[in-house]
Amino acid sequence: MITQRQNDILNLIVELFTQTREPVGSKTLQQTIDSSSATIRNEMARLEKLGLLEKAHTSSGRKPSVAGFKYFVQHSLALDSIDEQDAYQVIKAFDFQAFKLDDLLQKASQILSDLTGYTALVLDVESKEQRLTGFKIVQHSSHDALAIMVLDDSKPVTVEFAVPKNFLSKDLQILEDLIAERLLGKSVLDIHYKLRTEIPQVVQKYFVTTDNVLDLFDYVFSKLFNETIFIAGKVKSLTYGSLSTYQFLDNPQEVALALRQQIKNEDLLTVDIIEGLGSDMTQLGLINQQFLIPYRGFGLMTLMGPVEMDYRRAVSLTSLVSKVLVAKLTDYYRYVNSNHYEVERGDDYVR
Secondary structure: OOOHHHHHHHHHHHHHHHHHOOOEOHHHHHOOOOOOHHHHHHHHHHHHHOOOEEEOOOOOOEEEOHHHHHHHHHHOOOOOOOOHHHHHHHHHHOOOOOOOHHHHHHHHHHHHHHHHOOEEEEEOOOHHHOEEEEEEEEEOOOOEEEEEEEEOOOEEEEEEEEOOOOOOHHHHHHHHHHHHHHOOOOEHHHHHHHHHOHHHHHHHHHOOOOHHHHHHHHHHHHHHHOOOEEEEOOOOHHHHOOHHHHHHOOOHHHHHHHHHHHOOOOOOEEEEEEOOOOOOOOOEEEEEEEEEEOOOEEEEEEEEEOOOOOHHHHHHHHHHHHHHHHHHHHHHHHHHHHOHHHHOOOOOOOO
């Protein structure tokens, strides 16, 4: 543990360095720290020995080390500061008509990336936790049809598929009834398990040839097993990360898994400096903010940037974007749910 004066010096160096990207000297600190230049230099030397500061080769100033940034994040980072101009920009950017949930999640990632200059990622509720609450098959012709699935009473998922050659119209109805009986109301995780255990046995009772039926089950439901993730500012990762970081972002399912593993306990907001994501060992600053999606659960918003990012502003913006997003989501679902009563009377409503 360092002394209060050393802590003040470290905090000030972190703040000045993130703003200017220039090493900080004792004379600059003397304007704020009530100590002599010699005392400040001695304290900076002690912080350097502790590994919290590094000496720049081109000047006598110091800059924070990775360990110094970590110490600042863990002990001194304020989480409640909001800049009025940033608040105005966020609220203004969210002033648009959203026609579906994905519009809002995608917009949130873009806003956060644009305002910070880093990479922003937004994940929907974890796929395995969602429930299948509606299912219907709409046949377009004798050759193709559309499966309409509803997750958590609010999120529609559609999959077009070719009708198997040996299928009759009644077989599609049998398939729909079978899904309603065995899978409706189940979590995606349960559905994944039942498709491997229970469904193959049940299908044999209704269909003579089962291979194409089981393939159709896998095809229709495979979309449910993927995470919904939006990534904005991928190219920006090349300015603070490695080529491996950029390439890793091309694999959204792996990215989603890596981010889920970063969430610590039940903390809604975590700030950390990590040794890369996936197999990439580039050190990165990572801010994770969980946010409530009404009626469904928690999504995850992540800001990924360099170790030396301005954490105060980055945390403030991540928190601000998530709060405005929750407000927009609340309005969106309030509107959707208010129309359920009208739509429910129609024969085509999927429940």
